[in-house]
């Protein structure tokens with residue numbers, strides 16, 4: 248499917264055009280000849296040489312099969328009827344030789360085809376993976392992971408089957424048929440002509456069944472995708488399933504999908520098997536007619552027993568390749584339907600990619616500016632409506648606001664996870680759409696709530712921030728993130744494997760590893776989506792300490808859920824319904840008595856009730872206007888003391 252032209256050609260200046268979105272293009276449906284052309288070009292051409300060798304061996308197998316049929320004539324006429332001694336030795340030797348040659352050729356052809364088949368799967372999967380890794384998040388988030396995984400695993404396999412079946416069918420089976428037909432015509436051409444009439448009939452039957460198979464295969468693969476999506480969800484959410492006693496309900500849901508899948512698969516199997524009765528019956532008719540006609544000819548002395556036996560052997564041997572060819576169409580249809588799905592994924596060009604004239608990003612402190620930015624998600628949700636905000640270089644900015652206000656969206660626009668629909672995002676005066684993605688993202692470290700950890704060692708998880716970092720650098724980052732102590736206490740230290748998404752670590756430990764990773768990246772810009780989940784007092788203190796060190800000397804944009812963050816911020820932007828509605832520092836915003844003041848009381852102060860008096864009651868603090876929390880007495884150091892009472896923030 249052609250990529251929407253909007254994204255790639257976006258001018259860095261960002262002309263106002265609210266219709267620009269990152270919406271994926273509609274489902275494509277490529278015609279068969281286009282599919283076949285692409286399969287030949289992308290999946291078969293790279294193996295042309297090896298496939299040619301396999302084809303040669305297939306031709307040898309086909310010729311040897313026909314040779315066996317042909318040998319029936321001298322075997323019967325010369326050896327048995329005429330009792331010619333010379334043939335008594337020659338024919339068995341020829342039979343043995345043919346068997347040996349056919350055996351070796353079959354072996355070589357099979358191994359080459361199997362290897363090439365596996366290569367086709369591997370290459371398709373790697374290509375798909377590389378493509379998906381670069382895909383737009385907007386597109387990726389619209390597809391269920393399970394469906395992608397099922398396409399990744401099964402469609403590549405179906406494609407391999409179709410390619411190897413097509414080749415074997417078109418070469419080995421087809422050549423076998425040709426050679427066997429040659430033997431038949433050589434022995435009895437009139438009878439052969441009659442028998443040949445069955446071929447078009449088989450073709451007709453198989454064409455109709457093939458279409459049915461393709462439809463069924465597409466539907467059953469769709470169900471496989473649904474099943475895979477469901478499993479993914481169930482296993483990920485196993486804790487919730489059990490907590491809410493939904494085990495049976497989930498199994499019932501799974502049963503429904505499995506049954507639907509079975510229904511479509513049964514249709515495919517029926518269509519696939521329906522080719523057999525047709526070929527069986529037609530084969531029977533051909534053999535019956537041959538015996539009848541051959542018998543008549545023999546009675547009149549026009550045909551020797553050897554010639555008849557040779558003809559019948561060729562006819563019987565032709566049965567297997569004919570059956571394979573009749574089934575070939577169905578396998579091809581399954582493969583084409585898999586190719587359709589694979590190409591649908593591979594053809595989505597990312598909208599977020601380097602502009603033709605993109606230059607490397609040159610960081611100069613990391614000042615960020617959003618200029619009148621509007622943004623719509625692909626489903627049309629307007630997340631931002633004319634947001635303008637500045638983050639001076641080296642300063643800390645906190646984004647606060649009710650849930651759904653657009654805070655995460657702002658954060659996502661900075662590293663270009665999404666592109667603004669209108670307006671501009673500038674870093675150090677450079678439009679993010681005018682610089683290369685790699686250089687832009689190299690200047691940014693992200694610490695998100697999700698704290699994605701990979702199921703590998705602690706060391707590798709930290710080094711994710713900078714592949715190739717030395718052991719000393721990794722340890723220094725861990726120390727700065729207050730993680731070194733607990734890491735060295737783990738069973739295998741830095742070599743401890745953390746489990747799926749860091750399941751073997753506590754929440755606070757996971758956060759500190761994520762912070763160490765960002766520390767190692769050492770980027771001038773830090774994007775922070777503060778965790779909302781509760782940590783115990785000690786862990787919270789350590790995480791806060793680690794975060795403070797991480798923020799030092801960097802431009803930081805934080806989605807704030809913690810009291811200390813808003814108090815420490817140089818500028819707080821208060822967002823509501825996709826707009827910045829207030830801005831300023833804590834004291835000024837509190838004095839204003841608007842949305843921030845309300846949020847502060849209902850969300851942030853809940854974290855530290857003991858601070859409420861000082862913040863809310865002018866008489867209780869040294870400053871008369873509610874500015875007390877931002878005064879020197881509430882600086883970062885003293886706040887750490889206030890945070891032990893912290894509860895999870897509710898801003899998200």
Ligand SMILES: Nc1ncnc2c1ncn2[C@@H]1O[C@H](COP(=O)(O)OP(=O)(O)OP(=O)(O)O)[C@@H](O)[C@H]1O
Nearest residue numbers: 624626628630649650651652653654655656898899
């Ligand atoms: N992937 C998405 N597709 C469609 N709409 C989305 C998507 N992500 C967010 N939205 C919508 O965009 C709006 C802004 O969401 P955003 O996540 O930026 O808010 P937020 O302020 O970060 O909220 P929270 O504090 O709850 O995380 C919301 O209305 C939300 O429903």
